[in-house]
Amino acid sequence: MSWEVFNYWVDIFNKTKKPYRVIITGGEPTLHPRLKEILEKIHELNIKINLVTNGETLNNAVNWSEITPYINTIEISLRGDKSLHDLFTLAADDPLWQEIPKDTDFEKQMMIGKKLIQKRNIGHYATVIKTLKNLMAIKNNHNFQLNLNIDIQAAADMVQCLNSLKEEGIEIDNICLQVTQISGRAKIYPNAIPNLWRQPTAEMVTKYLDDANRVIKNKLIKGSIMIIDPVPKEIEDKLGLNKNYWKWLYQPHTVPAISVNGYLRSNVLG
Numbered sequence: 023m024s025w026e027v028f029n030y031w032v033d034i035f036n037k038t039k040k041p042y043r044v045i046i047t048g049g050e051p052t053l054h055p056r057l058k059e060i061l062e063k064i065h066e067l068n069i070k071i072n073l074v075t076n077g078e079t080l081n082n083a084v085n086w087s088e089i090t091p092y093i094n095t096i097e098i099s100l101r102g103d104k105s106l107h108d109l110f111t112l113a114a115d116d117p118l119w120q121e122i123p124k125d126t127d128f129e130k131q132m133m134i135g136k137k138l139i140q141k142r143n144i145g146h147y148a149t150v151i152k153t154l155k156n157l158m159a160i161k162n163n164h165n166f167q168l169n170l171n172i173d174i175q176a177a178a179d180m181v182q183c184l185n186s187l188k189e190e191g192i193e194i195d196n197i198c199l200q201v202t203q204i205s206g207r208a209k210i211y212p213n214a215i216p217n218l219w220r221q222p223t224a225e226m227v228t229k230y231l232d233d234a235n236r237v238i239k240n241k242l243i244k245g246s247i248m249i250i251d252p253v254p255k256e257i258e259d260k261l262g263l264n265k266n267y268w269k270w271l272y273q274p275h276t277v278p279a280i281s282v283n284g285y286l287r288s289n290v291l292g
Contacts, residue, residue, distance in 0.1 A: 025056055027284040032063055041278075043070040043094075049282075052079040061092035070094045074171065078149045083156035090157075090164040097169040097198060098154060102179050103186060104147040105136035110173070111146045112139075119215040128226070131215060154192045167195040167245070173220070180233040184242040194243045199230055201251040224257050231261070234271050248273045 035041070044064055051057060052075050064071055073089075077098040080086055090096070101110040112118060122134050157168055172180060180197075187194060201222045234247050252274035258264055263272045280286055 023054075023280075023282045023284070025059075027282075028060055028063075030284060031280060032067070035067055035069070040067055040069055043072060045072040045074060047074040050076055050079060058089050058092075061089055065092040072097060074099070076150070077153040078146060080153065083159055086153075086156055087160050087164075090160060090166055093164075093166050095167045095169055096157060097171050098150060099171045099173075100150060100183065101173055103183055105139050106132070106179065107147040107150065108142075108144040109135050109139040111144065118142075122215050124215065128219065128223075131219070135215070151187075151190055151192075154187065155190065158192055168193070169196045169198060170194050171198045171200060173200050180230075181236050181240070181242065184237060188242070196245040197237070197243055197247040199234070199247065199249045201227070201230075201249060201253050222253050222257060224260050227253055227257055227261060227263075231268070231271070247271065250274060 046060070051073060054060065061071060061073075071093050072095040073093050074097045077100075080089075101107040109118075118135070118138050121138055122131050124131075126134075154168070161168060172183075184194065230249060237243060237247055248270075249272050252258070253263065253272075262268070278286060
């Protein structure tokens with residue numbers, strides 16, 4: 023988003039009813055050259071700020087200290103343990119995916135993929151851990167919540183992932199579970215393994231439900247955990263997600279969103 027487009031919407035907020043909260047996402051928002059100025063301006067309007075990031079750009083505690091005074095919530099995207107997270111940083115057309123047989127089940131495919139990625143020297147997960155540690159180091163001096171965004175493909179090892187973070191001294195406040203469906207550039211490769219993994223199934227959502235119960239029961243996070251995306255209707259009905267029992271977890275909703283070009287979309291999944 024350009025500085026001009028941003029200021030256009032700031033003027034609108036000043037002239038009309040301001041939103042309670044703004045979620046800054048991307049792409050990768052920490053790459054924006056004027057991020058600090060954007061945060062300052064929104065903060066001056068007394069609007070709460072959520073920053074959603076992959077946690078790989080600003081992995082220096084000093085850099086984070088410059089922007090965290092304006093942020094209420096930092097949401098870090100994590101795809102699972104080291105192997106799984108690094109695996110999902112690969113492009114859908116990476117040759118590695120061709121080495122995973124499509125005629126076997128999801129669990130075996132994931133196991134094969136994790137073994138293959140271990141042969142590569144990819145440090146995305148290590149960078150995210152460094153960022154989380156830096157944020158923990160300054161968290162007591164700045165009043166922000168540290169949340170995780172976890173995609174559906176990580177459902178099988180969510181508890182293991184949180185236990186690993188605790189061993190690193192990282193405490194998570196809340197978890198946002200995403201039922202990721204194919205969109206944008208991913209549509210170019212609809213039959214690629216990572217995109218097939220992203221197609222929600224009843225079995226995968228069931229793992230979400232089981233792991234979510236274990237996370238809360240074992241007090242692995244300080245706050246809440248919820249699924250924010252609507253799952254396909256047939257899965258919702260099969261698992262009874264619209265019943266009162268699951269209201270603490272299943273909270274799909276949409277929010278207005280402003281595109282990089284300044285266009286308002288009223289019903290983006292939130």
